[in-house]
Amino acid sequence: MKSLPRHLLWFAATAVAVGLLITVAGLVPVAASKGHWAPVKRFLHFTMQRSVRTQARGIAEAPELDQPALIRRGAGTYAHNCALCHGAPDTDRASFARLMIPPAPELPPKISDWQTHELFWIVRHGIKYTAMPAWAASQRSDEVWAVVAFLRQMPGMSEQRYESLAYGNANPDGGAASTGLSACMHCHGIDGGGRRGTAPRLAGQKQAYLRASLREYADGRRPSGIMQPIAAALSERRIDQLAVHFSRLPPPPAVATESDREAAARGAQIARNGIAQRDVAPCDACHAPADGTAHPRYPWLNGQDADYLVEQLRLFRNRVRAQTPAAALMAAAARGLTAAESRDVSLYYQSAQTAPTDRAARADDSGHRPASGGHAN
Amino acid sequence: MNTYAASALQAAGTDASMVADLFWIMLWGAVLIWILTMALALYAVCRQPPRSSRRRWSMLLIAGGGVVVPTVVLGALLAQGLGTLTAMQRDADTLQIAVTGERFWWRVHYQPGGEDEVALANEIRLPVGRPAEILLNSPEVIHSFWIPALAGKTDMLPGRQTRLVLLPTRRGRFQGLCAEYCGSAHAQMAFTVDVVSEAAFSRWLNHQRAAARRQSAERHARGAALFVAHGCPACHTVRGTGARGVIGPDLTHVGSRPTLGAASLPMTQDSMQRWIRHPDAVKPGVLMPAFGMLTPDELAELSAYLLSLR
Numbered sequence: 001m002k003s004l005p006r007h008l009l010w011f012a013a014t015a016v017a018v019g020l021l022i023t024v025a026g027l028v029p030v031a032a033s034k035g036h037w038a039p040v041k042r043f044l045h046f047t048m049q050r051s052v053r054t055q056a057r058g059i060a061e062a063p064e065l066d067q068p069a070l071i072r073r074g075a076g077t078y079a080h081n082c083a084l085c086h087g088a089p090d091t092d093r094a095s096f097a098r099l100m101i102p103p104a105p106e107l108p109p110k111i112s113d114w115q116t117h118e119l120f121w122i123v124r125h126g127i128k129y130t131a132m133p134a135w136a137a138s139q140r141s142d143e144v145w146a147v148v149a150f151l152r153q154m155p156g157m158s159e160q161r162y163e164s165l166a167y168g169n170a171n172p173d174g175g176a177a178s179t180g181l182s183a184c185m186h187c188h189g190i191d192g193g194g195r196r197g198t199a200p201r202l203a204g205q206k207q208a209y210l211r212a213s214l215r216e217y218a219d220g221r222r223p224s225g226i227m228q229p230i231a232a233a234l235s236e237r238r239i240d241q242l243a244v245h246f247s248r249l250p251p252p253p254a255v256a257t258e259s260d261r262e263a264a265a266r267g268a269q270i271a272r273n274g275i276a277q278r279d280v281a282p283c284d285a286c287h288a289p290a291d292g293t294a295h296p297r298y299p300w301l302n303g304q305d306a307d308y309l310v311e312q313l314r315l316f317r318n319r320v321r322a323q324t325p326a327a328a329l330m331a332a333a334a335r336g337l338t339a340a341e342s343r344d345v346s347l348y349y350q351s352a353q354t355a356p357t358d359r360a361a362r363a364d365d366s367g368h369r370p371a372s373g374g375h376a377n
Numbered sequence: 378m379n380t381y382a383a384s385a386l387q388a389a390g391t392d393a394s395m396v397a398d399l400f401w402i403m404l405w406g407a408v409l410i411w412i413l414t415m416a417l418a419l420y421a422v423c424r425q426p427p428r429s430s431r432r433r434w435s436m437l438l439i440a441g442g443g444v445v446v447p448t449v450v451l452g453a454l455l456a457q458g459l460g461t462l463t464a465m466q467r468d469a470d471t472l473q474i475a476v477t478g479e480r481f482w483w484r485v486h487y488q489p490g491g492e493d494e495v496a497l498a499n500e501i502r503l504p505v506g507r508p509a510e511i512l513l514n515s516p517e518v519i520h521s522f523w524i525p526a527l528a529g530k531t532d533m534l535p536g537r538q539t540r541l542v543l544l545p546t547r548r549g550r551f552q553g554l555c556a557e558y559c560g561s562a563h564a565q566m567a568f569t570v571d572v573v574s575e576a577a578f579s580r581w582l583n584h585q586r587a588a589a590r591r592q593s594a595e596r597h598a599r600g601a602a603l604f605v606a607h608g609c610p611a612c613h614t615v616r617g618t619g620a621r622g623v624i625g626p627d628l629t630h631v632g633s634r635p636t637l638g639a640a641s642l643p644m645t646q647d648s649m650q651r652w653i654r655h656p657d658a659v660k661p662g663v664l665m666p667a668f669g670m671l672t673p674d675e676l677a678e679l680s681a682y683l684l685s686l687r
Contacts, residue, residue, distance in 0.1 A: 274611065276623045277516065279664060285611030285622065295606040297670070325670040332666040333611065 032101040045102070048127060052114075056121035063142070065116070065149040069197035069307065074150025075165035076187040076198065077143070077226050082107070085131065089154065089162035100131050111155050119148045137223035139320045142311055144225070168195050183230050184242065193252040200308040204251030208296035210243035212326070221323040254303040256351035267348030270341060278336030283345060286329075297326055301349040309346035313337060378571065379549040383525045389547035389572065390527035395461045402457065406450065417442075472509040474501065478520030478533040478555070480664055481562040482626060482639040487582060495586045496614065498626030499568045499639045501553065503527075504578035508544045521557035524570050530556045545572040550635075561662030567640035588617025589629050593685040600682025603675055607668060615686060625665060632687040638663075649680035 022028060036044065063070070079088065085104035087093035097104040114122070124144045126134035135144050150165070167186050184202075189195040192203030202210065216222035217231035234242070256264065274282035286298045301309065313334050315321040322331035337345070381387055388394035475489035485497040489512065503509050513522050515533035523530035528543035555566040573581070594601045601618075604610070610620035616629040631637075634644055641659050642648035651658075654676060656665045671679065 274622075274624065279624050281608070281611035281622065281624055286608035293602070293605050295608070298608065325667060329608065329666045329668075332664065 032099065035101050041102075044129075048130075052118050052121055052127075055125075056115075056118040059117040059120055062116060062120070062148075063145050065145065065152060067149070069195075070146050070149045071153055072150075072165050072168075072195060072198040073143075073187060073226075074146040074148070075162065076167070077147055078150050078154075079166040079186065080183060081226075081229060082147075088166075089157045090159040102130055104131060107151070108154050108157070111151050116148060116152060119151050120144055123147050123151075136225035136228045137220070139223050140225055140315075146226075168198075184246075187226075188246075191252060192246045192249040194305050194308070197305045197307050201252060201304055202246040203249035205247055205300060206296050206298075207243045207247040209299040210246055211239055212297060212324075214239045214242065216324055222321060222327070223323075251300075251303055254351050254353045260306075260347045260351065263344045264348040264351045267341075267344035267346065270337075270345045271348055275336060275341070280336040280341075281333040283333075283349075286333075287349075302352040304346075304349055306343070306346040306350040309349060310339075310342050313342040313346065314339070317342075381526050381549050381551050383552035383554060385525040385529075387526055389545060389549060389551065390524075391544040391546060392528035392542070393524075393526055394546070396529050399457065399461060403454070406454075410450070471507055472504070473512065474509060475512045475514065476501075476522060476533075478513070478515040478518075478522070478559070478566075480517060481555070481560060481566040481660060481662065483553075483566075483568050484626070487585070493586055495582065496627040496629075497585060498634075499636065500571075500634050501568060502571045502573060502578055502581055503543075503545050504575040505545055505548050505572050507575065508542055511541045511543070513539045513541060518559050519557050520555045520559045520566070522553070523556040524551055524553040526551045527570065527572075532557060548572050548574065552640075562660040565639060565641040565660045567636075569635050569640060571635075584633075585630055589615050589686050591617070593682065593687075594618065597678065597682035597685050600678040600680070600685075603671075603679045604682060607671075607679075612665070628683065628686060630686055632684040644684070646677070646680050646684060649683055650676045653679060 035041070065071075082088075083091060084094050085097040085100075086107040087097075089108060093104060093106050111119070120141075122132070124135045124138065124141065126132045137143070153165075154162075168189055187195060187199035188202050189198075192201060192205075194201040213222060214227075214231045214234060217224055217227040218234065219232075220228060231239075270280065271283040271287075274280045274285075283301070286294060287301045288294045312321065316327065316330045316334040317337060319331050322328050334342070381389065385393060386397055386400070388397040473487075473489060475486040477484040477486075483499050483501075485499070485501055487495040487497070511522065511531075513531055513533040515535050517535060519535070520533040521530045522533055522541065524543070527545055528541060531539050531541040533539060549572055551570040551572065553568040553570050555563055557563075559566065604615075605619070610618075610622050612622040612625035614621050614623065614627045614629065616627070620628075632644065636642065637644050637648050638652055638656065638659055642652060653668050654671065655667045655669065656663045657667060
């Protein structure tokens with residue numbers, strides 16, 4: 001009766017000891033050149049599939065995934081961050097991706113294996129023991145959804161459609177690449193106009209703000225899985241050049257649609273007067289029209305894309321974007337805004353016409369920084 | 378100016394002295410009753426039991442000591458208390474002040490609703506010998522307005538206006554505070570009350586009503602520019618300039634106030650800089666965001682400008 005458990009104990013101890021011995025002796029094969037034994041490979045893949053299907057349960061909230069701007073944003077991100085290993089409608093995956101264990105799958109034909117929320121889970125969390133990394137900013141599910149919106153469109157997509165989604169009319173690899181601008185232009189457009197909501201408009205934006213944003217993206221204080229890898233690869237000098245370049249582009253004309261007139265009028269009230277009883281500060285106090293008194297670190301909002309502004313206001317309200325003193329100011333100012341009011345005020349700024357005056361733009365350009373420029377961090 | 382502790386026993390107002398009187402009557406009455414009861418108990422323990430009990434005398438003692446005396450004492454206290462209550466509700470058509478409990482400071486309006494309404498913060502001045510009616514409001518949570526030396530506490534309830542009438546009888550500087558837990562900085566939600574002569578009061582009120590002095594902005598041009606550039610006018614008003622925000626305290630004469638941050642700091646250069654740089658460290662949960670992006674030089678200039686607004 002008593003001897004059986006004791007035998008088991010000995011057996012377990014011996015198994016552990018032998019396992020340790022094999023490990024210490026360096027006999028465990030880790031060479032990628034050999035790969036896994038076929039049954040093991042199948043089992044590991046099965047494990048991954050089961051895990052993703054189970055873990056992805058309960059992801060219910062998805063934005064409208066058919067929005068063209070969202071698909072374009074996802075396409076641009078895919079082209080920069082994913083296509084190298086996973087291939088795209090216009091290119092095969094890089095040869096090294098085939099040599100990884102497990103190899104990164106050529107994605108276009110594989111997308112249909114997964115449901116939308118499972119794609120979201122994979123892009124957001126990545127997969128352990130493969131080369132698939134997690135999303136660089138886990139708080140930014142809006143960015144992950146953009147990638148998913150594109151992934152769903154990818155199967156069967158033509159080369160031309162893919163390139164127009166991902167690059168617009170910028171050249172995918174030639175020309176601009178030599179100036180280091182191609183990464184920006186694919187989403188923000190050659191004219192810095194943001195390609196109809198694919199990305200925020202940068203043309204005519206203040207230099208100090210562009211510079212601070214790139215630095216904050218690079219070190220993660222402004223969380224973004226799209227911008228972080230791009231900004232982190234830029235040198236200080238390159239950041240300066242880009243800030244100068246985009247600030248000097250002429251701001252595109254404001255966009256106002258007839259149907260949004262009323263909302264924009266409500267938004268104008270908030271922008272001018274705030275909502276005192278809910279501690280919402282008037283936006284214009286800092287984002288004022290170009291009279292030259294506003295801080296160079298506070299961005300122009302006139303003509304900015306409304307969807308971008310709505311999303312940023314949401315990030316401020318949820319304190320996702322609140323790590324720098326300037327962002328913390330916005331988090332405090334936007335705290336009392338409802339989602340509907342955010343929309344109104346965003347539509348107002350999108351339709352607001354005033355462009356920065358030459359005087360203010362020049363003062364910003366000339367390197368002369370008013371009182372507190374450059375101390376945004 | 379004499380400064381007094383936040384004590385209801387150092388009364389300097391008619392209502393506070395009624396509260397103080399009530400307290401002393403209760404205290405001495407309770408002491409007297411306690412001594413009497415103890416004496417009787419000792420007497421009962423020590424004395425030899427009488428051979429023939431005088432039944433009539435005993436009944437008288439029980440009825441008298443158990444029913445009549447408590448009824449008379451409690452009745453007298455009730456009468457005195459009710460008298461105090463009516464006195465506290467006495468109407469006064471004189472000085473009217475509206476006080477709103479914010480998170481976590483006091484928004485003060487003199488002559489509320491009138492044409493020459495004056496907005497102040499965390500500071501109340503009263504003329505000695507003149508009754509003042511204080512209208513109390515709170516937009517968010519329950520606070521309680523209490524100047525221990527001048528009057529009893531009165532709750533400030535969201536959705537309802539409460540009133541308090543007080544009559545200060547002694548000049549000096551008194552402490553006021555929030556007497557109902559209202560959030561993380563409840564303990565730092567205080568204010569000062571200066572009771573001054575009628576003449577000094579009207580001089581002061583006229584000065585507060587006036588716009589900020591122009592010289593301030595001229596002599597402290599850089600500080601004034603920083604104030605605008607960083608967006609301070611979004612929340613703060615400086616009358617006479619473009620700053621018209623109403624979310625935070627009115628700063629038109631902020632430099633003349635004895636304290637900063639609802640009496641959490643004395644009004645000095647040092648504390649002004651500390652406050653702007655990191656208000657949350659002084660007062661946890663405060664709504665004002667930190668302006669940590671300002672350099673030491675900029676902080677000094679901005680603070681000098683604000684302190685010049687006297």
